[in-house]
Amino acid sequence: MSLPAEFSLIARHFLPLAGKGALALSDDAAVLDTPSGQLVLAADAMVAGVHFLPDDPPETIGRKLLRVNLSDLAAMGAAPLGYLVTVALPKGTTPEWLDAFAAGLAADQAEFGLSVLGGDTVSTPGPLTLSLTILGTVPPGQALLRRGARVGDELWVSGTIGDGALGLLAARGTLADDGFLAGRYRLPQPRVALGQALRGVARAAMDVSDGLVQDCGHLCRLAACGAEIEAGGLPLSDGARAALAADPALLPLILSGGDDYELLFAAAPDDASRVVEAGRVARTPVTRVGRFTAGTPDVRVVDPNGSELSLPRGGWSHF
Amino acid sequence: MSLPAEFSLIARHFLPLAGKGALALSDDAAVLDTPSGQLVLAADAMVAGVHFLPDDPPETIGRKLLRVNLSDLAAMGAAPLGYLVTVALPKGTTPEWLDAFAAGLAADQAEFGLSVLGGDTVSTPGPLTLSLTILGTVPPGQALLRRGARVGDELWVSGTIGDGALGLLAARGTLADDGFLAGRYRLPQPRVALGQALRGVARAAMDVSDGLVQDCGHLCRLAACGAEIEAGGLPLSDGARAALAADPALLPLILSGGDDYELLFAAAPDDASRVVEAGRVARTPVTRVGRFTAGTPDVRVVDPNGSELSLPRGGWSHF
Numbered sequence: 001m002s003l004p005a006e007f008s009l010i011a012r013h014f015l016p017l018a019g020k021g022a023l024a025l026s027d028d029a030a031v032l033d034t035p036s037g038q039l040v041l042a043a044d045a046m047v048a049g050v051h052f053l054p055d056d057p058p059e060t061i062g063r064k065l066l067r068v069n070l071s072d073l074a075a076m077g078a079a080p081l082g083y084l085v086t087v088a089l090p091k092g093t094t095p096e097w098l099d100a101f102a103a104g105l106a107a108d109q110a111e112f113g114l115s116v117l118g119g120d121t122v123s124t125p126g127p128l129t130l131s132l133t134i135l136g137t138v139p140p141g142q143a144l145l146r147r148g149a150r151v152g153d154e155l156w157v158s159g160t161i162g163d164g165a166l167g168l169l170a171a172r173g174t175l176a177d178d179g180f181l182a183g184r185y186r187l188p189q190p191r192v193a194l195g196q197a198l199r200g201v202a203r204a205a206m207d208v209s210d211g212l213v214q215d216c217g218h219l220c221r222l223a224a225c226g227a228e229i230e231a232g233g234l235p236l237s238d239g240a241r242a243a244l245a246a247d248p249a250l251l252p253l254i255l256s257g258g259d260d261y262e263l264l265f266a267a268a269p270d271d272a273s274r275v276v277e278a279g280r281v282a283r284t285p286v287t288r289v290g291r292f293t294a295g296t297p298d299v300r301v302v303d304p305n306g307s308e309l310s311l312p313r314g315g316w317s318h319f
Numbered sequence: 320m321s322l323p324a325e326f327s328l329i330a331r332h333f334l335p336l337a338g339k340g341a342l343a344l345s346d347d348a349a350v351l352d353t354p355s356g357q358l359v360l361a362a363d364a365m366v367a368g369v370h371f372l373p374d375d376p377p378e379t380i381g382r383k384l385l386r387v388n389l390s391d392l393a394a395m396g397a398a399p400l401g402y403l404v405t406v407a408l409p410k411g412t413t414p415e416w417l418d419a420f421a422a423g424l425a426a427d428q429a430e431f432g433l434s435v436l437g438g439d440t441v442s443t444p445g446p447l448t449l450s451l452t453i454l455g456t457v458p459p460g461q462a463l464l465r466r467g468a469r470v471g472d473e474l475w476v477s478g479t480i481g482d483g484a485l486g487l488l489a490a491r492g493t494l495a496d497d498g499f500l501a502g503r504y505r506l507p508q509p510r511v512a513l514g515q516a517l518r519g520v521a522r523a524a525m526d527v528s529d530g531l532v533q534d535c536g537h538l539c540r541l542a543a544c545g546a547e548i549e550a551g552g553l554p555l556s557d558g559a560r561a562a563l564a565a566d567p568a569l570l571p572l573i574l575s576g577g578d579d580y581e582l583l584f585a586a587a588p589d590d591a592s593r594v595v596e597a598g599r600v601a602r603t604p605v606t607r608v609g610r611f612t613a614g615t616p617d618v619r620v621v622d623p624n625g626s627e628l629s630l631p632r633g634g635w636s637h638f
């Protein structure tokens with residue numbers, strides 16, 4: 001099933017069920033009002049062989065799921081509070097595997113300042129399947145939403161783009177790598193501090209999980225405008241730069257691959273220095289990669305000469 | 320894996336990760352303090368072929384998972400607020416199946432007064448796997464906990480016992496049934512109104528998911544006392560009564576089977592009339608089935624002559 005099919009599945013079957021706080025299921029998380037602030041909630045599931053490799057180190061499997069959810073909190077500008085996790089274990093899962101799985105979660109709990117609140121462990125005749133619900137908080141009215149970009153706003157991204165998709169190739173052994181790219185695939189870096197620093201600065205934000213172009217398209221649709229991304233200005237890691245130099249045909253994957261878990265956000269041109277300051281405070285690189293434009297909600301990617309690059313439609317999907 | 324093994328798995332691997340509000344993972348849900356009250360959170364997962372039959376009607380599969388979680392809220396005395404659900408769908412899941420699945424959830428949202436806040440849909444090469452996190456609220460300090468029973472307290476249960484386990488046999492076609500028992504297995508009745516009515520009345524509470532005797536043992540261990548259950552006084556449905564009359568060897572299954580999702584709670588003898596009043600207000604039958612006793616945390620089941628019945632150890636487990 002393609003990603004658009006997933007969206008239509010959600011729209012058809014689950015949107016009619018959505019309540020206040022669900023933000024019409026269009027954002028990275030739900031936002032519930034409480035008298036002392038807003039509670040931010042997100043849930044993600046991962047299946048062995050679909051979202052991670054069955055022989056990935058158990059330390060990284062739990063951390064990746066936690067970090068994917070932390071990235072949803074980051075996209076909303078929320079501070080982590082706690083999480084619930086359900087684990088469907090195949091027969092024969094060993095205590096040693098579980099030790100390593102829990103040790104990975106413990107390391108990230110310490111790093112990101114949250115703890116487990118509950119969950120469930122069940123057995124499955126199928127592949128290892130994990131589901132995690134995360135809770136965070138934001139001050140009243142300060143949650144960053146996907147909607148809100150305006151024509152003329154600049155488009156920014158944190159960190160580097162493309163490492164996740166290239167890292168999957170590297171983890172599968174089909175791309176040369178010194179371990180950096182595979183590590184980025186297995187253990188993304190949720191931009192929790194940056195998300196909080198961008199409260200009141202970014203006009204719209206989300207995390208890049210389905211691919212830069214695809215996710216930028218979401219911001220455009222919610223703002224009823226277009227966007228232009230300058231391919232020459234993309235922030236690339238040394239590993240991605242080397243891979244691209246060796247094989248320029250990897251550019252579409254860098255632009256449309258998934259699993260980056262960087263923040264993608266809109267800010268007014270006058271707020272550029274505030275964005276840079278937020279990046280400095282959060283010790284997170286931020287790069288201006290394009291701008292929002294008038295017109296239909298299409299994302300154009302242009303090369304340094306201003307010519308539009310042709311990309312395969314849609315993003316990269318697990319589905 | 321037996322249920323005790325599941326408990327030791329949780330104690331070994333997840334208890335070290337538990338934070339404030341997780342209640343040492345010993346209760347049906349976590350409780351988070353907020354200035355306006357307490358937020359109650361629980362999560363459960365279900366796998367086709369393990370927790371429900373793959374050919375169960377799709378309308379009931381989602382509702383069962385929602386109701387199992389609502390039962391956790393009920394056990395804490397919480398009012399439902401919302402939920403997040405993740406769904407791992409096997410290839411070939413049809414839109415018609417999803418329509419029916421969502422329609423079941425919609426019916427229960429209306430019945431229990433909550434709505435979906437978010438979630439995730441992914442594909443799986445394995446069986447249909449669902450995970451649901453539920454949120455509820457209780458006034459400050461009024462959450463019902465599993466700990467708190469005292470020697471001399473009376474043991475109460477809501478509704479009828481044994482229908483879930485007998486209903487699984489009926490749904491599999493190995494027990495005669497006019498549809499009532501199978502219906503109870505497929506669609507438990509979470510005692511949400513009763514749980515709220517028992518705030519300030521019950522001294523300890525939980526829901527019966529693993530079997531009456533097994534779950535009563537949990538209340539005993541947390542109170543460091545024993546309990547005695549009178550087998551002759553168990554509330555049985557007409558269907559269970561007929562099954563038991565036809566085959567008296569079903570008694571252990573009634574006592575130790577799972578999936579009842581009734582409330583099991585302790586109350587002081589002086590509060591018996593308050594318990595009855597709570598049942599009346601919540602339009603839910605309540606029955607006194609035993610009492611908490613001094614001694615080791617063992618659950619004795621006695622027949623009308625006071626003789627102890629011998630039961631297989633432990634409860635019924637999916638694991």
